[in-house]
């Protein structure tokens with residue numbers, strides 16, 4: 374998975390910019406106070422006579438102990454309120470709505486208005502607000518794409534709303550930001566921000582049902598998928614497979630990674646993942662399924678056609 378940007382310090386949208394500006398202000402003020410403190414400390418250590426210190430010390434204490442902190446806290450407070458007001462809590466007009474559901478340990482992604490269901494990787498058009506509706510199917514997870522903004526928890530039985538926008542094209546990566554169990558560290562998510570045209574192209578690709586098997590091997594692969602446990606947990610639209618415990622695989626081959634970022638999506642890794650998911654991500658709901666060489670080969674061949 375590629376992390377194209379350096380996180381919170383490299384904001385690529387309005388929300389992340391507000392937060393980054395505030396952070397730099399706090400760093401600047403903190404650095405100034407620290408420098409002043411060091412200066413006074415060194416001066417104090419080097420001083421031997423304390424005659425004149427008597428009269429000045431009261432004003433010094435009042436200034437350094439009350440006035441200065443009050444000014445700094447007030448300034449930070451004012452800028453914090455300004456930043457909070459600048460970050461939208463409601464989309465202004467016609468946003469792209471995306472429902473994101475956290476699972477141990479992957480992200481279910483749905484565009485209710487567009488009829489798209491996918492996992493772990495999604496796309497957004499540049500310069501347009503997206504309204505993310507965040508919830509969880511099990512424990513508390515947290516959504517955070519540092520260069521775009523956030524972060525916000527995904528809670529079971531409750532929906533949190535986050536408004537984001539990307540102003541520059543790129544792949545914006547993130548990790549679940551709330552410890553959620555054994556594979557918490559292997560729960561990556563990424564948003565690709567593209568021009569409206571290529572976004573629309575992606576949308577129509579994702580809306581289409583899965584391509585039908587075109588030869589004997591892939592036909593065999595679909596048969597294996599439907600006759601073994603796979604279809605109990607996974608959906609492939611356009612086939613009878615309609616399980617919903619695991620990621621929708623209708624367009625698996627259009628994703629860059631497998632298992633929420635643990636493996637690059639290629640032939641070898643796909644075969645490895647299917648034959649021993651517990652080796653790659655111990656503890657997940659997908660158990661090792663016993664398959665013959667021929668079954669595995671057909672399955673992989675079929676799944677690879679699901680562009």
Ligand SMILES: [Cu+2]
Nearest residue numbers: 549551553557
């Ligand atoms: Cu987590």
